[in-house]
Amino acid sequence: MRVLSREQVRRLDQDAVQQLGLPSLLLMENAARGLCAAILQLRQKAAGRIVIAAGAGNNGGDGLAAARLLAAEGVLAEVLLFRCGRSLSADAAANLCFLQRAGLLVCECDEQQSGAVFAGLGAADLIVDALLGTGVRGAPQEPVAGVIRQINASGARVLSVDLPSGLDCDLGTAAGECVRADWTVTFAAMKRGFLLEESRKWTGVVQVCQIGIPLGWAGWPTEEES
16 A cells, blocks of 8 residues: 655656646546545435535545536536635636536635535535645634534535545644544545544545556655655
8 A cells, every 4th residue: 555645645746747748637537536436336325415515726626526527427416616715726727617617506605605605514415525635734724614614513424535624644633623524535545644543533434546647657656755
């Protein structure tokens, strides 16, 4: 089992694009396919209302892409987009455009809509946490911290994308508000902090999903490079 740090994951993604020539949008699509498969598997056990809480970065882009792939399987998820004053990453913006062109509804949320948004989270059976990715350090700030609190208070099952929002993937600890996930679909490799006992109360069951980078490629980071 490969175990990577935050920096190693960042470098792996960068090298896959620059050295292998894999478009970053393709890597996101592959991640979303793995995420979609996990959601569909969970849905077989208990069908219900799916809400995807997406942030502005590539983690949110994974969630947006998964919403489109779910729709291709006849499963409509409700998408709540939390920009929180940030511009969307290029790949997240592309996937938002794909959803909009397909006529799929995306609710763009702000602090003024908080009551309706929180009510929506509370009525979900499965929440897909795609708010924050591995590049975010430190405690989540408002209004994201408030969204995390509502996810945890919702009573819904939670599937986190790559890592629970608010968790430090190197340390396996949370500096502030952190999503308590039942399952985590993480990409390319296990994250270092997930091996620590303390992290399990946040991650739940962890599944590693490959994103199209050949496992035998020489560009994979080694343990000595950590």
